[in-house]
Amino acid sequence: MKFRRTCTVCNATFFSPDRKAAYCLKCLKKRVVKHVPSEARPQVQPARVGPRPIPRPAPVEIAKKPARVMRTAKASVLTPELRTRILEVYEKEYSGQSLPTRDVHSQIANKLWLKRQLVAEVLREQSQVKAAVTPEQKTRAVEMYRRFVESGHRPEGGRRRAISAALGIPYKQVVKFIREWSLAEYEKSPTPTPTRQQLFEIEKRYWDELNMGRYRLTELPVRLAEMLGYVTQWQVLRWLDVLHDDERAFANVPDPPPDIQQQIIDAYTDYLGSPSPPEQGLHYSIAGRIGKVSPRQVHKVLQSYRHRKRSEYPLV
Numbered sequence: 048m049k050f051r052r053t054c055t056v057c058n059a060t061f062f063s064p065d066r067k068a069a070y071c072l073k074c075l076k077k078r079v080v081k082h083v084p085s086e087a088r089p090q091v092q093p094a095r096v097g098p099r100p101i102p103r104p105a106p107v108e109i110a111k112k113p114a115r116v117m118r119t120a121k122a123s124v125l126t127p128e129l130r131t132r133i134l135e136v137y138e139k140e141y142s143g144q145s146l147p148t149r150d151v152h153s154q155i156a157n158k159l160w161l162k163r164q165l166v167a168e169v170l171r172e173q174s175q176v177k178a179a180v181t182p183e184q185k186t187r188a189v190e191m192y193r194r195f196v197e198s199g200h201r202p203e204g205g206r207r208r209a210i211s212a213a214l215g216i217p218y219k220q221v222v223k224f225i226r227e228w229s230l231a232e233y234e235k236s237p238t239p240t241p242t243r244q245q246l247f248e249i250e251k252r253y254w255d256e257l258n259m260g261r262y263r264l265t266e267l268p269v270r271l272a273e274m275l276g277y278v279t280q281w282q283v284l285r286w287l288d289v290l291h292d293d294e295r296a297f298a299n300v301p302d303p304p305p306d307i308q309q310q311i312i313d314a315y316t317d318y319l320g321s322p323s324p325p326e327q328g329l330h331y332s333i334a335g336r337i338g339k340v341s342p343r344q345v346h347k348v349l350q351s352y353r354h355r356k357r358s359e360y361p362l363v
Contacts, residue, residue, distance in 0.1 A: 050066040207225065248275060268287065312352055318332075
């Protein structure tokens with residue numbers, strides 16, 4: 048079977064068994080016809096190439112650790128030069144600071160590379176050097192401290208430091224004078240160490256007198272000591288001083304909400320009306336009773352309440 052075709056070159060009509068023929072015989076002879084092989088060429092398998100070796104990285108040289116330098120042992124023999132150096136460092140960097148004594152000794156020992164015992168020995172000897180204090184100065188120091196306690200005044204930095212600065216007496220000697228005098232006053236009492244129940248009775252009588260308003264505030268310690276009979280005026284003063292602690296010590300304690308503060312004061316009123324103090328302690332007992340408040344917050348509220356009531360007392 049032949050098909051009628053038209054040449055795409057000369058536009059002549061021709062017949063061809065190929066229905067898709069595009070050229071007539073004349074035009075086909077003029078063109079180069081691709082040779083179609085009668086047999087398929089054998090395919091040549093490509094040569095297999097082995098995996099290319101991965102180059103290894105150059106070895107990294109590990110830096111050698113520096114040879115350990117052996118430090119000399121800390122000095123264990125106290126020489127005059129070391130003593131002078133210890134005192135210089137202490138006066139320059141640590142005098143007047145409130146660091147724990149053990150930390151001061153350790154830091155100075157590390158700076159000067161000597162044993163801590165040597166620093167402790169030098170500073171202990173230095174603190175034991177007594178300045179010449181007259182009996183009048185000693186009496187004056189005790190009197191100033193007594194007035195601070197009676198008035199409830201607490202200078203910035205503490206009472207003993209204020210006395211030391213005012214009289215020019217070393218602080219540790221002021222502490223020693225006041226401790227000795229205070230212990231001597233306690234020994235004059237029928238009860239040098241009052242029990243917790245006895246201190247509770249002092250507190251209750253104190254609030255009873257504040258509510259009745261019979262005596263001046265400065266007379267209350269003497270009157271309370273006479274009423275109770277087992278404590279001296281100084282013991283009453285010191286316990287009232289503890290009850291009216293420094294409010295600055297509670298600056299970082301958050302204030303409870305007003306309703307919780309009122310609950311704390313109400314619980315304190317119940318405490319004053321009870322026959323004996325709670326076993327666990329006042330602040331812990333109130334905190335456990337109210338909840339959602341810490342013992343430290345209870346302490347802060349009660350301190351503020353006591354100071355306010357004392358300042359409002361009409362008979363000063």
